[in-house]
Amino acid sequence: MACSYPPTNATIALVTALQALRITGEVITTPYSFVATSHALLWNGIKPVFVDIDPHSLNLDPARIESAITPHTTAIMPVHCYGHPCDVNGIQRIADNYNLKIIYDAAHAFGVQDAGGSILRYGDLSVLSFHATKVFNTFEGGAIICPDEKTKVRIDQLKNFGHVGETTVVAPGINGKMSEFNAALGLLQLQHIDSALACRQKIDEAYRLKLAGIPGISCIQGSGECVANYAYFPILVHEDYFLTRDTLYNLMKEKGIHPRRYFYPLISQFPMYRGLSSAHPDNLPVALDISQKILCLPIYPDLEMSVVDVICQLIANPC
Ligand SMILES: *Cc1c(COP(=O)(O)O)cnc(C)c1O
Numbered sequence: 001m002a003c004s005y006p007p008t009n010a011t012i013a014l015v016t017a018l019q020a021l022r023i024t025g026e027v028i029t030t031p032y033s034f035v036a037t038s039h040a041l042l043w044n045g046i047k048p049v050f051v052d053i054d055p056h057s058l059n060l061d062p063a064r065i066e067s068a069i070t071p072h073t074t075a076i077m078p079v080h081c082y083g084h085p086c087d088v089n090g091i092q093r094i095a096d097n098y099n100l101k102i103i104y105d106a107a108h109a110f111g112v113q114d115a116g117g118s119i120l121r122y123g124d125l126s127v128l129s130f131h132a133t134k135v136f137n138t139f140e141g142g143a144i145i146c147p148d149e150k151t152k153v154r155i156d157q158l159k160n161f162g163h164v165g166e167t168t169v170v171a172p173g174i175n176g177k178m179s180e181f182n183a184a185l186g187l188l189q190l191q192h193i194d195s196a197l198a199c200r201q202k203i204d205e206a207y208r209l210k211l212a213g214i215p216g217i218s219c220i221q222g223s224g225e226c227v228a229n230y231a232y233f234p235i236l237v238h239e240d241y242f243l244t245r246d247t248l249y250n251l252m253k254e255k256g257i258h259p260r261r262y263f264y265p266l267i268s269q270f271p272m273y274r275g276l277s278s279a280h281p282d283n284l285p286v287a288l289d290i291s292q293k294i295l296c297l298p299i300y301p302d303l304e305m306s307v308v309d310v311i312c313q314l315i316a317n318p319c
Contacts, residue, residue, distance in 0.1 A: 007159050007176040010107045010129030010142035014040030016176055017125045017144050018075075020155045021101050025072035028100075030060045031268035031279070032287040033079040037105045038267045041077070049073070050268045050278040053287045058082070058220065058234075061286070062090030068278065069094075075101040080109040080119060081263075083135070083231040084222045088122040095123075103127065106145070110136045111197060113227035120145040130186060135200070135231045136193055138186035141178050199301035200230035203308060207233050207297060210312035216241025217315060232262065236293040242318055245293055251318055257311055258298060264291040 007013040018027075018040060027041050031050040038048045051068050054061040060078040076095055078086045086104070095102050102123030110128055112119050120126040130141030146152050154171075157164060162173030208219055220234040237245040245261075252259050266287055268279035281288050297311060 007142050007144065008178055009131060009140050010105075010127050011036040011040060012159070012174065012176040013127045013129075013142040013144050014077075014103070014105060015043045016155060016158045016174065017103050017127055018044045018046065019158055019171075020144075020146075020151060021075070021103065021124060023075045023101060023103070025074045026070060027075045027077050028060075028065055028068050028073060029077040030079050030081070030287070031266040031273075031284050032058060032081060032263050032290065033105065033267060034107070034263065035267050035270060036107075037077065037079055038273060042272065047072070048267075048273065048276065048278075050273075050276070050284060052284045053081075053290070054087070055286050055290070056221070057084055057087070057223070058290060059084065059086040060091065062087050062094060065091070065094050066098075069098055069100075073098065073100060075103060077103050077105060078123075079105040079107070080112065082220065082222070082234055083108040083110075083112045083229045084220075085109070085112060085114060085119045085226060086122075088119065092122070107131075107134065107142075108231045109229070110134065110231075111193070111227070111229040114223075115225060119226075121147070125151070130182075135197070135229045136186070136189060138178065138182040138189070141182050141186060196301040197229060199303075200299055201228075203299050203303055203305075204228075204230045204233060206305060206308045207299075207312065210308065211235065211315065214241075214316050230299065233297040233299040234262070235295050235297060236290070237295055238293060245295055248315070248318060249295060252311070252314065255314060257314070260296045261291075261294060262296045264294060266291050 026047045026049050028049045028051050032053045041048045049068050051064045058081045080086055104123045104126040106126040107129035126145040128143040130138040132139050144155050158173040159176030162169045162171035164170050216238045218236045222228045273279050
């Protein structure tokens with residue numbers, strides 16, 4: 001597996017990955033993600049086609065992909081949401097049948113492995129984010145993971161203005177290079193990544209234990225067969241909880257706790273997307289329902305267990 005020099009950030013990496021594979025027309029993607037996933041398509045003049053998610057993995061539902069394919073479809077861009085792997089084999093089967101490329105937005109998936117190794121080996125390309133909010137960060141940064149040297153050469157050209165040598169330019173490339181300063185920060189962070197992941201795992205386990213049995217609260221389960229990265233701690237706030245999701249969210253903020261509503265609203269609800277026929281709420285009932293219930297609780301390596309206790313006690317007794 002050849003890793004290109006890391007780009008400026010995952011957004012530029014997604015834009016460049018689409019260009020590296022010469023993707024055009026329509027691309028099938030998930031509405032349940034950070035907006036950069038779809039923006040990368042618009043920046044390439046590509047039409048996003050939204051397909052609903054699976055209610056358990058919260059990733060693109062392969063069973064719904066086929067009916068969204070048209071003669072203009074050239075690729076699928078799924079997201080390993082929260083670092084939980086997509087149904088990579090189901091998606092690959094569809095891509096093979098219809099001759100489509102797959103670019104994984106793997107922004108959340110640093111370090112995640114299945115039985116065969118890194119999940120970044122699936123699809124044609126995978127894109128990581130090293131933004132400050134991600135598990136491994138360079139403050140701003142990202143990477144494109146590609147399986148062959150030829151594609152890597154093209155990616156390296158596209159992120160360096162399209163230059164080949166001093167006097168030749170072969171493509172309208174962009175300045176997508178990572179700065180040396182960001183790279184140096186990343187090298188320092190890499191020294192501590194194993195202990196950071198171990199701390200996250202402990203916090204994840206503590207949350208699951210302490211939140212168990214609270215009526216109306218459920219924790220999202222990752223795939224048991226994976227080496228996880230504990231990038232997020234998503235819970236669902238159901239109708240039978242004491243408060244609405246947003247009342248709980250505001251109450252926590254008042255107490256100085258800062259959960260995030262990843263992902264609310266759906267990408268398909270933003271003004272530049274909502275006119276698309278695939279963005280209609282009737283097409284995306286699962287994603288819409290989850291976006292109204294989701295809350296990601298604080299998780300970071302030096303989050304103290306006493307604070308995890310306070311957060312869980314507040315959720316258990318909010319009134
Ligand atoms: C963070 C994120 C991005 C964008 O990453 P940047 O490095 O900030 O450009 C793209 N997709 C997803 C799913 C993300 O969470």
